[in-house]
Amino acid sequence: MYDRSAKLAAKGVVIEYWLQRSRSLFTAVKGVDLEVRPGELLAIVGPSGCGKTTFLNAVDGLIPIAGGSLTLDGREIRSPGRDRAMVFQQPGLLPWRTVLGNVIFGVEAQGSMTKTQAIARARQQIELVGLKGFEDAYPLELSGGMQQRVNLARALLTDPEMLLLDEPFAALDAQTREMMQLELLKIWSQTRKTALFITHDIKEAIYLADRVIVFTRRPGRVKNVVDIKLSRPRDLRVKRDPQFLTYEDEIWESIQEELAVPAERLIAGVPAA
Amino acid sequence: MSIQSWEPAAPTTTLDRPPARERRSVVKPGRFKQYEPVVIGTLSVVIALAAWQIVANARIYSILFVPGPWDVAQAFVKLFQTGDIWLDIGTSGAEIGIGYGMAVVAGLALGLLMGWYTRFQYALDPFVNFFYSTPRIVLIPLFILWFGIEMQPKIAVIFLGALFPIIINTMAGVRNTEAALLRVARSFGAPDALIFRRVVLPGSVPFILTGFRLGVGHALTGVVVGELIAAKHGVGQLIAIAGQTFQTPKMLAGVILIAGTGMLLTTIIQRVENRFQSWRPQIR
Numbered sequence: 001m002y003d004r005s006a007k008l009a010a011k012g013v014v015i016e017y018w019l020q021r022s023r024s025l026f027t028a029v030k031g032v033d034l035e036v037r038p039g040e041l042l043a044i045v046g047p048s049g050c051g052k053t054t055f056l057n058a059v060d061g062l063i064p065i066a067g068g069s070l071t072l073d074g075r076e077i078r079s080p081g082r083d084r085a086m087v088f089q090q091p092g093l094l095p096w097r098t099v100l101g102n103v104i105f106g107v108e109a110q111g112s113m114t115k116t117q118a119i120a121r122a123r124q125q126i127e128l129v130g131l132k133g134f135e136d137a138y139p140l141e142l143s144g145g146m147q148q149r150v151n152l153a154r155a156l157l158t159d160p161e162m163l164l165l166d167e168p169f170a171a172l173d174a175q176t177r178e179m180m181q182l183e184l185l186k187i188w189s190q191t192r193k194t195a196l197f198i199t200h201d202i203k204e205a206i207y208l209a210d211r212v213i214v215f216t217r218r219p220g221r222v223k224n225v226v227d228i229k230l231s232r233p234r235d236l237r238v239k240r241d242p243q244f245l246t247y248e249d250e251i252w253e254s255i256q257e258e259l260a261v262p263a264e265r266l267i268a269g270v271p272a273a
Numbered sequence: 274m275s276i277q278s279w280e281p282a283a284p285t286t287t288l289d290r291p292p293a294r295e296r297r298s299v300v301k302p303g304r305f306k307q308y309e310p311v312v313i314g315t316l317s318v319v320i321a322l323a324a325w326q327i328v329a330n331a332r333i334y335s336i337l338f339v340p341g342p343w344d345v346a347q348a349f350v351k352l353f354q355t356g357d358i359w360l361d362i363g364t365s366g367a368e369i370g371i372g373y374g375m376a377v378v379a380g381l382a383l384g385l386l387m388g389w390y391t392r393f394q395y396a397l398d399p400f401v402n403f404f405y406s407t408p409r410i411v412l413i414p415l416f417i418l419w420f421g422i423e424m425q426p427k428i429a430v431i432f433l434g435a436l437f438p439i440i441i442n443t444m445a446g447v448r449n450t451e452a453a454l455l456r457v458a459r460s461f462g463a464p465d466a467l468i469f470r471r472v473v474l475p476g477s478v479p480f481i482l483t484g485f486r487l488g489v490g491h492a493l494t495g496v497v498v499g500e501l502i503a504a505k506h507g508v509g510q511l512i513a514i515a516g517q518t519f520q521t522p523k524m525l526a527g528v529i530l531i532a533g534t535g536m537l538l539t540t541i542i543q544r545v546e547n548r549f550q551s552w553r554p555q556i557r
């Protein structure tokens with residue numbers, strides 16, 4: 001039904017890394033099939049090293065795919081574009097630029113706004129992510145959570161059609177993470193941008209997403225898809241809803257299966273990577 | 274309900290907090306703390322000078338071997354009582370200015386090119402390595418043969434002396450650009466020119482200035498050794514002649530002139546560096 005109208009469509013996506021040292025190809029992602037509908041917030045969870053970041057980088061156009069097809073609005077993704085913006089796991093801020101300077105860096109790189117326009121919009125964006133008053137602070141003077149807000153604001157300022165988020169809150173403490181989740185949902189419900197959100201945190205995935213996709217262990221594939229039918233707007237109390245816990249169990253078990261070390265490999269003394 | 278037991282108590286969840294980024298607290302320094310570097314530095318110099326003066330005053334060795342600081346100071350003043358010194362300073366200054374200036378321009382350009390374009394680096398690496406591992410002052414006789422004993426051979430050796438540390442450090446600065454920053458820039462579709470100007474270049478500034486600072490040392494070595502070997506005028510020449518004619522205080526006065534120049538240039542570079550580093554929290 002949503003087939004034709006999918007925002008992002010991945011069909012049998014294979015991604016390989018060339019390992020210079022062993023002079024061999026390493027398959028990180030093997031046959032990912034998924035679709036992101038317009039305006040949907042889709043979360044991907046999976047065991048560490050299963051290729052989530054790799055897949056997201058391919059969606060951003062930073063790395064090429066070795067097989068299958070990856071299309072955004074029906075067009076093959078070949079390079080980064082203005083229709084996508086990434087919120088990185090590490091904030092990746094220019095240490096010599098202030099908050100304001102970092103927030104405008106995205107649009108500056110794209111060349112999509114004049115500088116005065118960018119600065120005016122950036123001030124609004126900074127307010128939206130709750131950093132008002134810190135416009136002239138340098139990244140090293142900010143807390144980890146504040147740095148991630150800058151990272152988020154930089155992506156939002158480019159006004160992308162699709163937001164790509166790679167464990168943006170993973171490095172934050174539990175309280176700050178929940179606060180950021182709330183704020184992300186607030187911003188997302190205002191803009192209704194299509195979003196692909198990667199996380200380790202099952203609760204986070206369920207809390208934020210319309211659907212949660214579980215990846216298999218490396219090489220990553222889609223293992224199962226869980227429709228999250230929790231009503232919106234969601235506040236943090238939804239995390240104790242029985243339905244929420246059912247989802248959590250289901251996803252948790254799905255990941256456990258992937259983490260389980262096959263018996264024969266245990267005997268051979270080779271831990272699963 | 275069993276739901277409550279599912280959510281662990283809040284404080285326990287903070288245990289999985291990742292190693293926090295190191296935050297350096299910027300406590301307002303106390304009054305003494307603020308002047309501590311100057312006070313301690315001055316004190317140690319004063320003590321060293323006093324010790325030197327005491328040893329010299331004991332006159333175990335003649336003034337020829339161990340002149341005291343006072344003797345050197347007098348020689349220094351005497352230097353400036355005749356007009357000749359200005360010709361020496363002017364000559365050496367011009368040699369350093371031209372040679373070092375050219376090294377800064379060429380070293381910066383070559384270093385940036387070699388850092389940014391890998392193929393360019395492959396092409397020039399053999400030469401850079403060859404010259405960097407050769408003390409360039411051994412080429413002075415050749416330069417004298419080519420250029421005579423005027424300023425040119427010194428300019429050449431100063432230039433070559435300062436050039437390679439600047440190239441190598443500039444190149445290292447470009448190469449050491451943080452991969453995460455490059456990825457961010459690429460992700461936003463930044464063209465190469467913008468990545469270079471807004472990410473690579475600002476990030477390289479500390480490396481480049483380190484190259485400049487090392488270059489100063491090499492330039493001063495070049496001018497002194499160059500003039501020792503053959504020159505008509507110059508501070509190095511003055512040192513050489515004073516040394517050969519057993520005027521040790523005068524010779525040391527010349528040395529102080531050279532050292533002062535080095536310290537002055539280094540301080541200027543340090544100031545520039547501090548300006549560029551204002552975003553870095555104080556480590557102290």
Ligand SMILES: Nc1ncnc2c1ncn2[C@@H]1O[C@H](COP(=O)(O)OP(=O)(O)OP(=O)(O)O)[C@@H](O)[C@H]1O
Pocket residue numbers: 017018019026028046047048049050051052053054055200218
């Ligand atoms: N640049 C690279 N070169 C070679 N191999 C890589 C590279 N980046 C990732 N890999 C490999 O590809 C696999 C998938 O990595 P990726 O970073 O996508 O995992 P991930 O699912 O994001 O893991 P995590 O949840 O820990 O962030 C890993 O086994 C990793 O070793």
Ligand SMILES: [Mg+2]
Pocket residue numbers: 052053054
């Ligand atoms: Mg990852």
